[in-house]
Amino acid sequence: MLRKSLILSLFVLLAVPAFALDVNNTPVPELMSVRARRVLAVPDILGLKTLKGDFHMHTMFSDGVVWPEVRVMEAWMDGLDAISVTDHLEKHPRKEGVKEDDNLSNRIAFPAAVQHDILLVKGAEITKDMPPGHYNALFVKDQAAIENEDFMKSVEEAINQGAFLQWNHPGWKAQQPDVTNWTDEAETLVKKGWVHGIEVFNSDEWYPVVLGWCMERNLAVMANSDMHGIIRQQYDLTRVQRPMTLIFAKERSLDALKEAMFAGRTVAWFGNSLAGKKEYLEALFRASVTVMPPHTVDRDGNRVFHVSNPTDLPFALTCPAAGWKDSILAPRTAVMLKAPKGTETLQVSVSNCHTNLNETLTLELVIPAKKDN
Numbered sequence: 001m002l003r004k005s006l007i008l009s010l011f012v013l014l015a016v017p018a019f020a021l022d023v024n025n026t027p028v029p030e031l032m033s034v035r036a037r038r039v040l041a042v043p044d045i046l047g048l049k050t051l052k053g054d055f056h057m058h059t060m061f062s063d064g065v066v067w068p069e070v071r072v073m074e075a076w077m078d079g080l081d082a083i084s085v086t087d088h089l090e091k092h093p094r095k096e097g098v099k100e101d102d103n104l105s106n107r108i109a110f111p112a113a114v115q116h117d118i119l120l121v122k123g124a125e126i127t128k129d130m131p132p133g134h135y136n137a138l139f140v141k142d143q144a145a146i147e148n149e150d151f152m153k154s155v156e157e158a159i160n161q162g163a164f165l166q167w168n169h170p171g172w173k174a175q176q177p178d179v180t181n182w183t184d185e186a187e188t189l190v191k192k193g194w195v196h197g198i199e200v201f202n203s204d205e206w207y208p209v210v211l212g213w214c215m216e217r218n219l220a221v222m223a224n225s226d227m228h229g230i231i232r233q234q235y236d237l238t239r240v241q242r243p244m245t246l247i248f249a250k251e252r253s254l255d256a257l258k259e260a261m262f263a264g265r266t267v268a269w270f271g272n273s274l275a276g277k278k279e280y281l282e283a284l285f286r287a288s289v290t291v292m293p294p295h296t297v298d299r300d301g302n303r304v305f306h307v308s309n310p311t312d313l314p315f316a317l318t319c320p321a322a323g324w325k326d327s328i329l330a331p332r333t334a335v336m337l338k339a340p341k342g343t344e345t346l347q348v349s350v351s352n353c354h355t356n357l358n359e360t361l362t363l364e365l366v367i368p369a370k371k372d373n
């Protein structure tokens with residue numbers, strides 16, 4: 001019997017190339033990657049749709065090294081809903097090779113965005129020395145008209161076009177090497193109502209102090225890649241998702257995205273950390289995490305139960321009363337935890353969810369009663 005099947009499989013092995021080989025043109029399918037989009041498991045919250053976006057990236061039309069369509073393809077592969085191509089208005093180092101036109105990168109990206117169902121936010125980066133630094137003008141109409149030597153005039157034009165203005169990388173060491181300082185220009189913009197969000201995270205840098213500024217002034221927290229090269233060269237997507245801003249919108253559309261960003265309904269997600277307003281982080285946590293009823297009691301009388309997280313969001317739980325310290329609840333896993341006998345609720349700190357400078361999310365976890373068998 002064994003010999004028979006061996007002979008049979010040998011026959012199949014030998015036979016396949018003879019049948020499949022086309023001497024003119026034979027495809028080699030094992031070389032190909034599966035053309036599929038990552039489906040990110042991030043829950044909707046508060047009756048709103050959670051959109052995933054990256055609102056800062058470059059192409060060959062400024063100092064990036066890719067053609068605009070590549071940005072759309074990457075976003076599609078990585079499970080994003082929205083991107084903004086934000087080439088520098090004042091920097092065109094490749095103008096010998098590509099046309100110097102502030103509107104062109106978005107125009108080229110647009111058909112690809114339609115084809116891939118990615119919401120493309122028209123944007124540009126206003127690029128000045130520090131202060132004021134760099135600002136992205138998002139949801140604009142005509143990038144070329146925004147370019148101006150005078151920073152305030154540049155911003156004014158962007159605002160007249162309906163821009164959401166984002167202060168980029170305030171803690172970038174090339175511009176603020178020692179201390180990440182608030183600036184007079186930012187203060188002026190806040191007073192005029194002309195700045196709407198700040199990057200608490202850019203590329204691979206997180207600026208905790210900036211989260212404090214956002215909370216104090218009620219500005220949207222943003223996390224963006226500021227990608228110049230290619231996403232797969234920069235981030236290890238086998239371990240983490242690329243950095244992104246989560247936006248809680250009434251629907252998946254450009255108008256709803258814009259409304260949500262102006263309303264500050266965002267959370268920054270970078271590596272194993274999340275940052276944003278307490279109400280959104282708590283809602284994300286509660287929509288992601290389930291505490292199971294205790295399934296046993298250990299020899300010290302502690303109740304033993306599972307806490308599960310079927311989403312792609314990471315959480316780290318600390319509860320001194322139960323002896324948990326940074327118990328990692330990684331994406332799509334469950335952990336087994338213990339609580340002292342008789343404990344029905346626990347005060348938990350979610351130590352990777354940052355709600356303010358030096359503040360993390362705290363909440364009450366209820367251990368559900370064990371169901372009778």
Ligand SMILES: [Zn+2]
Pocket residue numbers: 125134168169
């Ligand atoms: Zn910049």
Ligand SMILES: [Zn+2]
Pocket residue numbers: 056057058125226
């Ligand atoms: Zn940039």
